[in-house]
Amino acid sequence: MDGSVPADTQEAEGDVADWRTVPDPKQAGWIFSQELLHKNKDLKSLFLSVDVRHDPSEQDRALVAFYKRNKVQWASPLYCKLQGDVATGSGVDRHMMSTVIFKLMSGFHLSFGGAAVTRLFEGEPDHLVPSGSDELLSSGMFSAAGRMMGHSFLHHGPSFPGLSPAVIHVLFGGSLETAPVTVRDCPDLDVRDAVTMLDGEGEIEESVHQLCLSWNLPAPNARNRKRLSDRLLRRAVIEQTWSQTNQLRRGLQETGVWPLLTLRRDVIPVLFPRESDAxxxxxxxxxxxxxxxxxxxxxxxxxxxxxxxxxxxxxxxxxxxxxxxxxxxxxxxxxxxxxxxxxxxxxxxxxxxxxxxxxxxxxxxxxxxxxxxxxxxxxxxxxxxxxxxxxxxxxxxx
Incomplete structure (x- = not known):
C-alpha cells in the first residue's frame, strides 16, 4: 500500500464507500484504515523517535523498544521524529514505516545468540518462515513484528512480502494438517535433504534414520517413507514455529486490523504479498x-x-x-x-x-x-x- 488515495475512494460528499463491500481489496484496506485512524484521532499521539546520529544497533533498539510496548492503542495518531535530521512531516512517517518493514525483511542489528544481525524470518523468497529461536520467542519479538506489520498497514506503508503460504494459512486460522507446505518452505537444509530422499525411491541414508530418531519419529522404511516425509516437513515448517506464529497473530490483532482481515480475506494478500508481486x-x-x-x-x-x-x-x-x-x-x-x-x-x-x-x-x-x-x-x-x-x-x- 502507498500513501496516496486510491482514485475510486475519492467519493463525493455523503457517498463514502464501505470497506465491507467495495470490490477492490486494496481500496477496502485503505478505507478501513482511514476509518480506524479517524475514530482514534483524538487519542494521545504515539511518538516514534530515532536518532540518526547513533549507530545502527542503537537505532534498531529504539525501533524494537517502541513496538515491544504493551497495552498500546496502535491506531492512535502517529508522530515520527528523526533526531539529528531537519526533516519533518509525512515524509518522515513514510521513511519510518519503510525502515520498519525493511528491518523485518533484512534483520535488526541486535545481538541474539551472538549474531551481528538478527533475522526474525528465514528461508528463501516467498517461502519465509518465523525463526525457530527460543530467545526471540521468549523476548516477544514476534508480537513486536505483528505490531510492525499492522501499524505499517494502518498508515499505508509497505507490506511484508514473501511470507510462506503455509504460514499465512496457519496465521489466519487454517489447520496444521491442511497447510500447503512444500520443501521450499523449509530453511533447514538437512531436513530438506531428508525429505527429498524419502520422497524418492533410492536407498535411505543413515543420516535420515538419525534425524527421525532425534525427532521421536519411527524409523523410515519402504512402507512409511512417503508419510514420514510429510511429517518431517510439517514439523520443521509448521509445528516448530507454531508459538512464533501465534505471537505474530496477537501482535497483528493488537493493531486493530483483524476485523478487516477476517471479514475481507481477499485483503490478506495485500498485507502479505508475494515478493515477486511486490x-x-x-x-x-x-x-x-x-x-x-x-x-x-x-x-x-x-x-x-x-x-x-x-x-x-x-x-x-x-x-x-x-x-x-x-x-x-x-x-x-x-x-x-x-x-x-x-x-x-x-x-x-x-x-x-x-x-x-x-x-x-x-x-x-x-x-x-x-x-x-x-x-x-x-x-x-x-x-x-x-x-x-x-x-x-x-x-x-x-
Whole structure:
C-alpha cells in the first residue's frame, strides 16, 4: 500500500464507500484504515523517535523498544521524529514505516545468540518462515513484528512480502494438517535433504534414520517413507514455529486490523504479498512520474524560477528515464526511497530540473530535483547513484 488515495475512494460528499463491500481489496484496506485512524484521532499521539546520529544497533533498539510496548492503542495518531535530521512531516512517517518493514525483511542489528544481525524470518523468497529461536520467542519479538506489520498497514506503508503460504494459512486460522507446505518452505537444509530422499525411491541414508530418531519419529522404511516425509516437513515448517506464529497473530490483532482481515480475506494478500508481486519495475515507476514543464527551471539557491529553453529539461529528463529503464531492482528501490521516503512508488512522483550541484529530494512533497548542468549521461549516473546510495542517512532531502 502507498500513501496516496486510491482514485475510486475519492467519493463525493455523503457517498463514502464501505470497506465491507467495495470490490477492490486494496481500496477496502485503505478505507478501513482511514476509518480506524479517524475514530482514534483524538487519542494521545504515539511518538516514534530515532536518532540518526547513533549507530545502527542503537537505532534498531529504539525501533524494537517502541513496538515491544504493551497495552498500546496502535491506531492512535502517529508522530515520527528523526533526531539529528531537519526533516519533518509525512515524509518522515513514510521513511519510518519503510525502515520498519525493511528491518523485518533484512534483520535488526541486535545481538541474539551472538549474531551481528538478527533475522526474525528465514528461508528463501516467498517461502519465509518465523525463526525457530527460543530467545526471540521468549523476548516477544514476534508480537513486536505483528505490531510492525499492522501499524505499517494502518498508515499505508509497505507490506511484508514473501511470507510462506503455509504460514499465512496457519496465521489466519487454517489447520496444521491442511497447510500447503512444500520443501521450499523449509530453511533447514538437512531436513530438506531428508525429505527429498524419502520422497524418492533410492536407498535411505543413515543420516535420515538419525534425524527421525532425534525427532521421536519411527524409523523410515519402504512402507512409511512417503508419510514420514510429510511429517518431517510439517514439523520443521509448521509445528516448530507454531508459538512464533501465534505471537505474530496477537501482535497483528493488537493493531486493530483483524476485523478487516477476517471479514475481507481477499485483503490478506495485500498485507502479505508475494515478493515477486511486490517488486518495482521500470514501467511502474515511469507511469507514476509527473515530468517537469519544459519552460521552467527552479534556482534552489535563490528560491526563484526563471524560464529556460527546453534543451536542459529534455536532456536531464531523458537521463532519468534512461537510468530507470536500465537500473537494477536494488537501484530502483533506492531511487524510490531517496525520492519519497520508502521503496513503493507513490501515485504521483514529481520531477524538477534545478540549478544545483547534486540531486536532492523533498520527500514530503514526493518531488525529485535534478541539476540542469549535466551534459553527459555518465556524470549524471555517477551523481545520482552516489546520492541514492546514502538515502538512509537522511533519505534524500535538499
Amino acid at each position: 517488486q518495482v519495475t521500470p514501467q511502474v515507476i515511469l507511469d507514476c512520474i509527473i515530468w517537469p514543464s519544459s519552460l521552467t527551471v527552479f534556482f534552489e539557491r535563490y528560491e526563484e524560477y526563471e524560464e529556460s529553453g527546453t534543451e536542459d529539461v529534455c536532456r536531464v529528463s531523458g537521463y532519468l528515464k534512461t537510468f530507470i529503464e536500465n537500473a537494477s531492482a536494488a537501484e530502483l528501490k533506492s531511487l524510490i526511497k531517496f525520492w519519497i521516503g520508502w521503496e513503493l512508488p507513490a501515485r504521483e512522483m514529481k520531477v524538477e530540473i534545478v540549478e544545483a550541484s547534486f540531486p536532492s529530494a523533498l520527500t514530503c512533497f514526493e518531488k525529485l530535483r535534478l541539476p540542469r548542468h549535466h551534459r553527459a549521461y555518465a556524470t549524471f549516473h555517477q551523481d545520482l547513484c552516489a546520492c541514492i546510495a546514502h538515502h538512509s542517512s537522511g533519505f534524500g532531502r535538499s
